[in-house]
Amino acid sequence: MKKVRCGLIGLGNIGIHHFSYFPELEDAELTAICDIDPAKLKELKVPKDFDHATGATRLDEKIAKYTDYRAMLDSGKVDAVIIAVPHYFHPEMAKEAFRRGIHVICEKPVAITGREAREMNAAHANSNVVYAAMFQMRTDPTYIKIKEMLSDGTLGEVRRVSWIITNWFRTQAYYDSGGWRGNWTGEGGGVLMNQCPHNLDLFQWFFGLPKRLNALVYLGKWHDITVEDDVSVLMELANGATASFITTTADTPGTNRLEIAAENGKLVLEGGRLTFFKTEDSVQRILEQSDKGFYSASPEVIEIPVEARAHGHRFVTQNVINAILGKEALIAPGTEGPNSVELANAMLLSGIRGRTVEVPVCEDEFDELLEELRRDERQNAPDKVFDWKAYLDSFKG
Ligand SMILES: NC(=O)c1ccc[n+]([C@@H]2O[C@H](COP(=O)([O-])OP(=O)(O)OC[C@H]3O[C@@H](n4cnc5c(N)ncnc54)[C@H](O)[C@@H]3O)[C@@H](O)[C@H]2O)c1
Numbered sequence: 001m002k003k004v005r006c007g008l009i010g011l012g013n014i015g016i017h018h019f020s021y022f023p024e025l026e027d028a029e030l031t032a033i034c035d036i037d038p039a040k041l042k043e044l045k046v047p048k049d050f051d052h053a054t055g056a057t058r059l060d061e062k063i064a065k066y067t068d069y070r071a072m073l074d075s076g077k078v079d080a081v082i083i084a085v086p087h088y089f090h091p092e093m094a095k096e097a098f099r100r101g102i103h104v105i106c107e108k109p110v111a112i113t114g115r116e117a118r119e120m121n122a123a124h125a126n127s128n129v130v131y132a133a134m135f136q137m138r139t140d141p142t143y144i145k146i147k148e149m150l151s152d153g154t155l156g157e158v159r160r161v162s163w164i165i166t167n168w169f170r171t172q173a174y175y176d177s178g179g180w181r182g183n184w185t186g187e188g189g190g191v192l193m194n195q196c197p198h199n200l201d202l203f204q205w206f207f208g209l210p211k212r213l214n215a216l217v218y219l220g221k222w223h224d225i226t227v228e229d230d231v232s233v234l235m236e237l238a239n240g241a242t243a244s245f246i247t248t249t250a251d252t253p254g255t256n257r258l259e260i261a262a263e264n265g266k267l268v269l270e271g272g273r274l275t276f277f278k279t280e281d282s283v284q285r286i287l288e289q290s291d292k293g294f295y296s297a298s299p300e301v302i303e304i305p306v307e308a309r310a311h312g313h314r315f316v317t318q319n320v321i322n323a324i325l326g327k328e329a330l331i332a333p334g335t336e337g338p339n340s341v342e343l344a345n346a347m348l349l350s351g352i353r354g355r356t357v358e359v360p361v362c363e364d365e366f367d368e369l370l371e372e373l374r375r376d377e378r379q380n381a382p383d384k385v386f387d388w389k390a391y392l393d394s395f396k397g
Contacts, residue, residue, distance in 0.1 A: 007032040007078035009069045010085035011040040021314040028321045031077045034066040041065040086180045091116040098127035107134045108197040110337030112188035115363040117338035131334035132320045137198045139311040156263025161243035167254030168195035175225045184373040186386025190227030192344040200340035210235035217351020222250035226377045274304040
């Protein structure tokens with residue numbers, strides 16, 4: 001069978017990881033790499049601790065090298081590309097690939113604003129290619145199991161969701177390392193834009209987008225930064241259930257505890273373990289029909305077995321290759337990318353403007369907010385500003 005010829009744009013932290021697992025993929029070959037920084041194309045250093053078998057460390061001479069991604073797209077050497085550059089460039093690069101009939105795997109978040117993410121979808125709709133987002137947590141058997149238990153009726157109707165996801169600790173040294181991350185001008189957000197897109201994607205994958213939300217968002221509460229590092233959100237889901245989502249980069253030890261209170265009991269994910277507290281009857285029926293005013297539940301405690309198997313980025317890429325070859329449906333369609341962006345935008349808008357917002361948020365209102373935050377950063381925290389134009393110019397001549 002013909003192999004899918006892949007190009008990789010961006011050879012930073014995650015790009016090198018993508019590069020390293022290519023030898024393990026079936027029906028795919030890496031034919032081209034691109035990085036704006038020519039130094040990255042000379043030698044690739046793949047860290048030894050990557051948890052897959054055959055990390056390639058040397059650059060095969062047969063792999064074409066580009067500093068201009070458009071030249072790579074025009075080369076005729078790639079059928080598909082992985083976009084692994086800062087989010088700022090994702091929309092432009094994806095749209096250029098769609099226009100040329102090239103399949104796209106876009107790193108998360110697919111864009112910084114809901115408007116850009118939806119424009120990507122519109123451009124994709126006019127193409128005939130496969131578009132996927134790198135939401136590799138959707139390949140984690142634990143999250144797959146939760147999704148199954150929500151879909152197959154085991155849990156029944158969701159009544160309440162609480163997700164504390166605070167194991168994203170980052171020090172001041174992380175933020176002081178500079179660059180495009182952790183500022184409004186370079187990255188366009190903090191913990192919601194960088195660390196949480198996977199959790200926000202899983203949230204919407206499990207429960208759909210909420211109808212409305214109310215957030216407390218703190219900018220630089222714990223760190224000397226301009227962007228958000230502490231966020232607590234209350235949401236109303238489509239079925240009327242409430243959900244809370246709490247995150248920060250400032251708690252250590254942090255927590256990842258997802259609790260889903262549902263019609264048939266409570267499912268808890270914590271410490272990687274999944275436990276179902278199954279009530280003897282429907283919670284609402286107990287509430288309505290029990291003659292015990294102070295009913296005390298004695299649920300059956302069921303440890304849900306989760307298959308221990310490898311998962312992660314490689315499996316999303318293999319899935320996309322299979323989808324291109326018509327063998328599989330996509331695990332993480334890029335067209336679902338706007339949802340997590342939309343959630344992050346709504347949380348910021350609510351927290352910073354101090355009011356309840358409907359989801360999806362008005363695109364103009366969010367764009368205006370982001371512009372304001374960028375303007376403030378330029379005026380009041382010039383040392384935090386990241387100038388994309390100067391960055392791009394630094395590679396010219
Ligand atoms: N799925 C995940 O688990 C995961 C993990 C880390 C990062 N990411 C995402 O991947 C993206 C990249 O993150 P990173 O940590 O690798 O960043 P990075 O800064 O380490 O690497 C980015 C690379 O892109 C190159 N680059 C920048 N602009 C370019 C351009 N215009 N053309 C070509 N190359 C360009 C840079 O030279 C650099 O080598 C981000 O969107 C990030 O959110 C996803």
